[in-house]
Amino acid sequence: MAQVERAAEHYTSTGVHPSKLLMWLFLGSDCFFFGSLIATYQAYRGQSLVGPHPHEVFDIPYTSISAFVLLMSSLTMALAVNSIRLGKMGATRIWLLLTAMLGSVFVGGQVFEFTTFVHKGLTLGVNLFGTTFYVLTGFHGAHVTVGIIILLSLLFASFLGRLTPRQAMTVEVAGLYWHFVDIVWVVIFTVVYLLPY
Amino acid sequence: MATFGRAVGVTPRPGFWGYLWSWLTTVDHKRIGIMYGATTLAYLLIGGLEALLIRLQLAHAESRLLDPDTYNQVFTMHGLTMIFLVVMGFNSTLFNLVVPLQIGARDVAYPRLNAFSYWMFLFGSILLNLGWLWGQAPDVGWFGYAPLTGVKANPGLGPDFYVMGLQALGVSSVAAGLNFVATIINLRAPGMSLFKMPVFSWMALLTSFLMIFALPVLAIGLIEVMFDRLFGTNFFNPEAGANPLLWQHLFWIFGHPEVYILVLPAMGVISEVLPVFSRKPLFGYPFVVLSGVFIAFLSYGVWAHHMFAVGLGPLANTVFGITTMLIGIPTGVKIFNWLATLWRGELKFKTPMLFALAFIAVFTVGGISGVMHATVPSDYQQTDTYFIVAHFHYVVAGIVFAVFAGVYYWWPKYTGRLLDEGLGKLHFWLFFLGFNLTFGPMHLLGLWGMPRRQYTYPAGLGWDFLNAFQSAAAFLMALGTLVFVINAVKSLRSGAPAGDDPWDGRTLEWAIPSPPPAYNFAEIPVVRYRDELWARKYGPHGERAHAPGTSRRPLSGHNPGGGDGRASDNPGHTDGHGAHIHLPNPSYYPLIVAFGIALGMFGAVMLRPVEVGGLGPLGWALVGLGTLITVYGSYGWSFEPAG
Numbered sequence: 051m052a053q054v055e056r057a058a059e060h061y062t063s064t065g066v067h068p069s070k071l072l073m074w075l076f077l078g079s080d081c082f083f084f085g086s087l088i089a090t091y092q093a094y095r096g097q098s099l100v101g102p103h104p105h106e107v108f109d110i111p112y113t114s115i116s117a118f119v120l121l122m123s124s125l126t127m128a129l130a131v132n133s134i135r136l137g138k139m140g141a142t143r144i145w146l147l148l149t150a151m152l153g154s155v156f157v158g159g160q161v162f163e164f165t166t167f168v169h170k171g172l173t174l175g176v177n178l179f180g181t182t183f184y185v186l187t188g189f190h191g192a193h194v195t196v197g198i199i200i201l202l203s204l205l206f207a208s209f210l211g212r213l214t215p216r217q218a219m220t221v222e223v224a225g226l227y228w229h230f231v232d233i234v235w236v237v238i239f240t241v242v243y244l245l246p247y
Numbered sequence: 248m249a250t251f252g253r254a255v256g257v258t259p260r261p262g263f264w265g266y267l268w269s270w271l272t273t274v275d276h277k278r279i280g281i282m283y284g285a286t287t288l289a290y291l292l293i294g295g296l297e298a299l300l301i302r303l304q305l306a307h308a309e310s311r312l313l314d315p316d317t318y319n320q321v322f323t324m325h326g327l328t329m330i331f332l333v334v335m336g337f338n339s340t341l342f343n344l345v346v347p348l349q350i351g352a353r354d355v356a357y358p359r360l361n362a363f364s365y366w367m368f369l370f371g372s373i374l375l376n377l378g379w380l381w382g383q384a385p386d387v388g389w390f391g392y393a394p395l396t397g398v399k400a401n402p403g404l405g406p407d408f409y410v411m412g413l414q415a416l417g418v419s420s421v422a423a424g425l426n427f428v429a430t431i432i433n434l435r436a437p438g439m440s441l442f443k444m445p446v447f448s449w450m451a452l453l454t455s456f457l458m459i460f461a462l463p464v465l466a467i468g469l470i471e472v473m474f475d476r477l478f479g480t481n482f483f484n485p486e487a488g489a490n491p492l493l494w495q496h497l498f499w500i501f502g503h504p505e506v507y508i509l510v511l512p513a514m515g516v517i518s519e520v521l522p523v524f525s526r527k528p529l530f531g532y533p534f535v536v537l538s539g540v541f542i543a544f545l546s547y548g549v550w551a552h553h554m555f556a557v558g559l560g561p562l563a564n565t566v567f568g569i570t571t572m573l574i575g576i577p578t579g580v581k582i583f584n585w586l587a588t589l590w591r592g593e594l595k596f597k598t599p600m601l602f603a604l605a606f607i608a609v610f611t612v613g614g615i616s617g618v619m620h621a622t623v624p625s626d627y628q629q630t631d632t633y634f635i636v637a638h639f640h641y642v643v644a645g646i647v648f649a650v651f652a653g654v655y656y657w658w659p660k661y662t663g664r665l666l667d668e669g670l671g672k673l674h675f676w677l678f679f680l681g682f683n684l685t686f687g688p689m690h691l692l693g694l695w696g697m698p699r700r701q702y703t704y705p706a707g708l709g710w711d712f713l714n715a716f717q718s719a720a721a722f723l724m725a726l727g728t729l730v731f732v733i734n735a736v737k738s739l740r741s742g743a744p745a746g747d748d749p750w751d752g753r754t755l756e757w758a759i760p761s762p763p764p765a766y767n768f769a770e771i772p773v774v775r776y777r778d779e780l781w782a783r784k785y786g787p788h789g790e791r792a793h794a795p796g797t798s799r800r801p802l803s804g805h806n807p808g809g810g811d812g813r814a815s816d817n818p819g820h821t822d823g824h825g826a827h828i829h830l831p832n833p834s835y836y837p838l839i840v841a842f843g844i845a846l847g848m849f850g851a852v853m854l855r856p857v858e859v860g861g862l863g864p865l866g867w868a869l870v871g872l873g874t875l876i877t878v879y880g881s882y883g884w885s886f887e888p889a890g
Contacts, residue, residue, distance in 0.1 A: 062433040068356050071433055075425050079459040086467035086497060090482065099488040175479035178488055185474060185482075203885070212886060 073223045077230045080193075084234050087189055088241060091182040096247050098177035104247050107167045116159035117239050120194070123152035124232045131225045137215040143208055146221075149228065150201040153194050160191045183242065190238055193231045200224050272833035274358035277763060279365045280343030281661065286369055287336035293376075294328035295725060297321050302685075306718035308706035318702035319386035320405070324376070326389035327409075330509065331416050332372050334643065337650050338512040339368065342427055342451050345657060348756035348763060349445045351436025351772050356429040358831040359884065360422055366841030367419035374845055374852075375412025378405055381860045385409035388700065390502065391472070393483035393494035398476045404852060404860050407476060410469045411848040417462045417469075418844065424458030427451055436755070438774035442536070445754045446529060449536050450515030453543045454508050461504035461547075468497035477854050492557060499550035507546040510610075510642065511539055513649030514581060517603050520652050521585055523750050524600035525592025528778055531584040538577035538584075545574050555626045564623045571621035578614055582607060597750070598671030602652035605679050606645060613641030616690065631700075634693025640686040651678070651731070658735075659749045663761045664742030670734040674727045681723025688713040753778035766828045834887060839880035847873025 062068060130145035164184070172180045204224060207213040213220065270278060300321050304313045313321060343361070347354055355361045378384035383404040387395050396406040431452040435444065444452075471482040472494070481487035483494055522529045529535060551559060551567040585607055594600070616638040620626040629635060651674070659665050697710050704710055748757040758780045759768060776782035785791045850869025855861030862869070 061437070063435040063439075064433055066433065068429055068433055072357065072425055072429050075428055075459060079421060079425070079463055082460055082463035083467055086464045086500075090467070090471065090493065090497075093493055094489065097488050174474070175481060178481050181474070181480040181482055181487075185471070185480065203882070207886070 067219055069219055069223045070226070073226045077226065080230065084189070084237075087182075087186045088238070091186050091242065094178040094182050098179045100177050102167075102170055102172045102176070102179070104179060104183075104242075107170050107172050108243060109163075109166075110243060112159075113163065113239065113243055116156050116163075117235060119152050119159070120156040120232055120235055123149045123156070124229050126152060127225045127228045131218070131222050134213075134215055134218045134221045139208060139215070142221070143205055146201050146205045146208075150198050150205070153198045153201070153228075157191055157194050157198070160187065164188075186238065186242065190231070190234060193234070197224075197228050197231055200227070269833065271838055272835045274354075274362045274831050274834055274837070275765060276343045276347050276355050276358065276361060277661070277765075279361055280340050282365055283336055283340040283343060283368070286372065287333055287340055290328050290332040290336060290372065291728070294325055294333055295728060297325035297328065299721060299725060301325060302718040302721040304702065305704075305714050307715060308704055308711055310703050313702065315702045316386065319700075320378075320384040322700065323385045323388055323409075324379075327375060327385065327413075330389060330505075330643065331375070331413065334509045334646050334650070335416075335420065336368065336372075337653075338451075338454060338508070339364070339423055341447070341512060341516070341653055341657070342423070342455075344661060345756060346427065346431065346448050346451050347434075348660075348759065348767060349448045349754050350431060350434065350439060351755050351768060351774065352430065352434040353767050353771075353828070354831065355426050356434055357426050359834050359837050360426050362834070363837035363841055364419045364423040364426065366838050367415060367422065367844065370841055370845035371412055371415030371417075371419055374415050374849060375408060377412075377849070377852075378408035383408070383860060385412075390498055391494075392498075393472065393491040394485065396472050396476075396494075397483060402859055404855055406472065407852040407855055407861075410473050410476070411852050414466060414469050414473075415845055415848050417466050420458045420462050421466075424455040424462075427455040428459065431455070436772050436774050439779075442533065443774055443777045443779075446518035446532070446535055446539075447512070447515035450511040450518070450539055453539050454511045457504045457508045457511070457543055457546065461501045461508065464497055465501035465505075468494060468501070471497075473851065477851070492554075495554050495557065496550070499553045500547070502553065503550045504543075504546040506642070507542055509646055511543070513606065513610075513646040514539065516649045516653040516656070517585060517606055518581075519754065520599050520603040520656050521588045522778075523656075523752055524595045524597060524603075525589050526595075526751070527588055527592040528753075528781075529584070530587035530590075531580075532777065534580055535584050538580045541577040542574060545570060545577075549574060552621060552626075555620075555623050556630045568621050568623050572618060575614065575618050575621075582611060582614075597655075598666065598668060598675055599652045599656040599750075601672065601675045601679075602648045602655065605675070606648035606652060609641050609645035609648060609682065613638055613645055616641065629693060631698055632693035633689040633697045633699060636699050637686050637689035637693055640689070644682065644686065648678075648682075651675075654731075656750070657756075658738070659745030660756055660761045660763070662739060662742065663745055664738045665745045665749060666734050666738045666742065670730055670737070674730040674734060677723050677727030677730060681720050681725075681727060684720030685717045685724065688717055748780075751784075753781040755779055758783075765830060769828075832888065834884070836880050836884035836887060840877055840884060843873050843876030843878075843880055845873070846876060849873070 064071070126145050126149040130142050130149060133139075133141035133145055172183070174180055174184050201224065204213055204221060270282070273279065300313065301318070304310050304318060304321075343355075346352075376384070381404050385391070385405045385408055386403075387401065387406055387409060391406065391409055394400055396409070431444075431448055435441075441449075471480070474480040475482050475484065481489050483489055483491045485491060518529055518535055548570045549567060551563055552571045555564050555567075616634070620629050620635070620638065655666055655671055692710055692713055695709060697704065697708075704714075745761050747760055749761075750757070755768075755772060755774075756763075758772070772779065776787055781789075847870050850866050850871075850873055853862040853866035853869055854864070855866070857863045
């Protein structure tokens, strides 16, 4: 991620930076990963033979707050991209760190939520709801975690002098990934938590 | 961590180990393509041996050569090997060897990602085959229907190797797909608009799109099976209310685009070979290209034709029957355009041309039987019989004709030597006859009711003669393949020198030396015509009757920077104007990352209990080790200067 590949400085047929093109293509591919999991969730919606059922475990206000935190991290991410474009490395570092922290709050919230649910009897294998819920939201949580690692790596690279305003594209591409993961959460939150069962 | 950022192997090391190291760390698309090719050939021989075992077992009734368990493993591994390792491996071979040359690029967009795709392919193929060591290779068919893959029905390691092997191969394919879409969209030579691009590169682009959008669906299905087996989830557990048909939907939403992942590159090969050996431009280029686009789109809307007999209801069956028949239209458009390309051409029946023509013939037969079971009532009669086996061998095994057409066509470009025409024709006729005599009678056996996937059959049902006949005929194909291997070895040792352009080619790869120098093009060409090289040789409208003498064509400047152009992976060649050509540095990180991922996946297989051959919780140690290696490799990769 941190290194812009060779072809970057050279001619491209479309004028689009290769890293950006690759990330867009990857996100297109990732849509099909999430799409298949969401389709599985929907196919088994309300099909559980035994409880716990969604309304018995969900705490909508709690999850709304963590969703809000994740959405706010898109704002800080956009500010990080803007800062490095303007050449302000100090501000870039602050926004990167803040984005990673907001992401961590979200993942921490998810861990807490999972723990609570397990205490209420919703395990991976107890019913179809547990199976599909944990694998779908866990897959998303893993994406956020990878995003946090990327952001912290960028921060680390900036202290080593390996991330300078010349590599602004790298931050922008990481930002694309981050925004995508946020948008997917909007879909998952709506489908899993908000739509009535 | 201190090694991050240090370039490796810039100075070539002497001796065997240095040579080996140069291959292990190569990021050159040509060397990666050659490694793909060698791996693919090895698996063609292995998959072929598995096929011969199947035919020996079925040669007579009540045979006990293989027990039912072994038979299940052999036919499953034959299918998986031929589809994922041979045809897909061959596609990757040709994408690497041909696409950058055809579009006038010095390499792919992401050379290290390309090396990663190869290593992941190699390790994935090993993982898929590793079950043989436990005597528990996958035995669930290449489609792995749930709940047969569940831990209750199948407590052994077979399905675990199936899941993890395919997952690793999927990682390879998605990475390769991303890379080749990025390459073809972004690295075309100046002036080469999409509709001036050679058809093979077009089909490579479409195939790459299909790979990045189809394999994720399989990946999720495999993750669900893995969770069911390892962590007790209920995705395909009917006792918890699950519907195992979910697997069939996920699998075939991947599986039908997969069929076009296999066949579109073959159609691309044909579209290159026919014009060259007819000395005519491809007839109806835009129609051939757009038919490919149409096929790629439609391939996502036909998956349930694999499921007509599972009871989706008349409405769904009708809709999917109609969409399936629709695919016959663009396919027919292609076939008629190929025939029109031949019409009044100066046909030269060299070996690549023979294989190309045979592909059209057998693919048409397979296409027609495909339309037959797109008709739902007809499919009810044919499903799960040898009629289906005949159909998909005429389509998928028919692709092997395009494979050989491509091998004979591009071999001289990469070896600098021709394959022997006499041996080539012998290979062709043995293979062509063997193919039709083996798979042709299966249509009859299927209509007579012989079921697929059964390890044997009782005598006296009228199936004995044809089965024995087919088994004998299968050895003709094996013999043909053996002739090819002999031809290849002979060519490498003492083949006639090919020159830059042995076939009087039309596209850019024939404008550069054979074998191509490390930097491919001394000068990146500016493209003005669809058949650029042809236009340069004979004029844009064919106004010159003869190519301009023996003088070097503008693109073929040999070794402009001095030294041996083949000492690849060495940066610092100069182009014709004395400017530096930068080549990417070699890197061992792609190998490390691929190894880490594969080791972690092997660890996941080993999470199965000790009683069935796993390591139990000790498997987590392997998973952890694999993860550490992957993380180490990824950071090294990210911070290494790419060149």
